[in-house]
Amino acid sequence: MQLLKHVKSYSGIKRYHGLMPKREAFLYEQGLLDEMLASGLIEEGSICTSCGNNLEGYRLSKNAELEFEKKGIHVADNYWEDICCVDMEIGQYLDKEHVRALMDIYYMTRVSLFGGIAPKEVLNGSYPSDVLSVLIDVGFIYRISLKGPTIRYKTGFVLSDRASAMLQQAGYVK
Numbered sequence: 001m002q003l004l005k006h007v008k009s010y011s012g013i014k015r016y017h018g019l020m021p022k023r024e025a026f027l028y029e030q031g032l033l034d035e036m037l038a039s040g041l042i043e044e045g046s047i048c049t050s051c052g053n054n055l056e057g058y059r060l061s062k063n064a065e066l067e068f069e070k071k072g073i074h075v076a077d078n079y080w081e082d083i084c085c086v087d088m089e090i091g092q093y094l095d096k097e098h099v100r101a102l103m104d105i106y107y108m109t110r111v112s113l114f115g116g117i118a119p120k121e122v123l124n125g126s127y128p129s130d131v132l133s134v135l136i137d138v139g140f141i142y143r144i145s146l147k148g149p150t151i152r153y154k155t156g157f158v159l160s161d162r163a164s165a166m167l168q169q170a171g172y173v174k
Helices: 002-009 030-039 062-071 096-108 120-126 129-137 161-170
Strands: 042-048 055-060 141-147 155-159
Touching (some): 002 055, 096 161, 120 155
Antiparallel strands (some): 042 141
């Protein structure tokens, strides 16, 4: 139960995109982690960034979240300080197609069916690969891959904090 609470505590941390880093998981026995993965209570994932600082970790599965709710267990989310301001004009760096892709990724990550990511299959069918490559190169989106028995979409994209703050500042999203 302590492991599940620990994983859950990272769900609200934007910096980690809801993943508890693997370095934090070294506090627990590998057998326990393997058992939780096999039973579908936690999911393993990695976020690939353009700078090579790839984050690997674990997040709570939807099944485990439902169990927390059934049992009435509430774990307070930790919130990191919001990015103060971005002070950049979107038109300087991105064209309309890039902005549309960022907005699509923003909204797709909020669709529960997609499990918190914008699926790669959907975006590759909607945008040319160079649009997504530019967004990855400038650090506006990250590639993410997830593992687990309950994962429907294994690869996709998430917005960086910088891109999210930029869209909010420009008034594209709330």
